[in-house]
Amino acid sequence: MLDMEAIKNLSINKSDWKKVKFGDVVFEPKESVKDPVAEGIEHVVGLEHIDSGDMHLRRSASIEESTTFTKKFSKGDVLFGRRRAYLKKAAKANFEGICSGDITVMRANEELFLPELLPFIVNNEKFFDHAITHSAGGLSPRVKFQDLARFEFQLPPINKQQNLIKLLNVSSDEIEAKINLVAKYSYLISSFRMDVFKRSNWPVRRLNDFFEVQLGKMLSKNAKTGTSPFPYLANQNVQWGRFNLGKVETMDFNEKEREKFKLVKGDLLVCEGGEVGRTSIWMEELENCYYQKALHRLRVINESYLPEVMLQFMIWANDEELFKGLTGSTTIAHLTAVTLKEFKIPSIPMDKQFELKIKFEQLIHTHKNIKNNLAKSIMLQKAIINKVF
Secondary structure, three states: OOOHHHHHOOOOOOOOOEEEEHHHHEEOOOEEOOOOOOOOOOEEEOHHHOOOOOOEOOOOEEOOOOOOOOEEEOOOOEEEEOEOHHHOOEEEOOOOEEEOOOEEEEEEOOOOOOHHHHHHHHOOHHHHHHHHHOOEOOOOOEOOHHHHOOOEEEEOOHHHHHHHHHHHHHHHHHHHHHHHHHHHHHHHHHHHHHHHHOOOOOOEEEHHHOEEEEEOEOOOHHHHOOOOEEEEEOHHHEEOOEEOOOOOOEEEOOHHHHHHHOOOOOOEEEEOOOOOOOEEEOOOOOOOOEEEOOEEEEEEOOOOOOHHHHHHHHHHHHHOOOHHHHOOOOOOOOOOHHHHHHOEEEOOOHHHHHHHHHHHHHHHHHHHHHHHHHHHHHHHHHHHHHHHO
């Protein structure tokens, strides 16, 4: 695949390319379905099924699920998220179905424009800029196809478009291969967790036998206006296996509270509400940081459990939906300290835990590298598309 420098120096002869309007070569079919089941429709697509920046439609809901959608799309059409165009959702469908009214269905006029080019045209930055500029509305702006139709770009003669498709498909094929590899490693990691925590039949003990469990400090008006503010973590800062530290609030912690609620390297933070059980390991990303009552802190007792192994167990427990059985039947789910302390976890010998830690780190490191390479390939593809169009 071309690197960024090669893309910058890429020379394309456009002497016979013609400026066209998007609406001259692409149209909105506006087909509808009254009875999707009777017509054999299997796929229902909402905006949530289109991933930002991905040119391929990979997900859908089943027609068995309730829907009021009637707009039909066919295999090969591009589905464009016309609501909140700044999310940059535009994907080629490899199946037929029905979709939300917040999606514009686009189809190429094949006498002038090869359909394989359409996803690339729509996914260039100038097209998205045009869509965003012509969107109307307040909190949820939408753009009409008639406005998109006025977008202008250079297009080669149809007899030369196939050569352009070959150039663009080099990057597309590489991205698809890396996406498949990412999925393969995700499956490998999940399978390994299953082997470790379900199929190995370790004896179980209470979580409280290995970890001290402590809820954080309660938020209050006085705490937010105190004289000794310190950073603290809230529920939204804790993600699976990482922390989002883009926005960290502060509140007052007196000397006694600082001793009680200070985070140290190796502490696990577990979400008490929201996505119950969501966990990450604190590695002292910030100095003198504390946490609020929406989080449980798990601190290892007598080095009896590796935090890295515990994190993987919590991810597995979430995948197995074990936390749902711990939160009761209230409208808003909460994981109480009493319940968490009694949660059964595998009692794994320390020598085996060290082996597992190394194996998990190897798998996760490889997975991360593949995802980073995928991100680079996507960035290069965008650069190629922007260079061509």
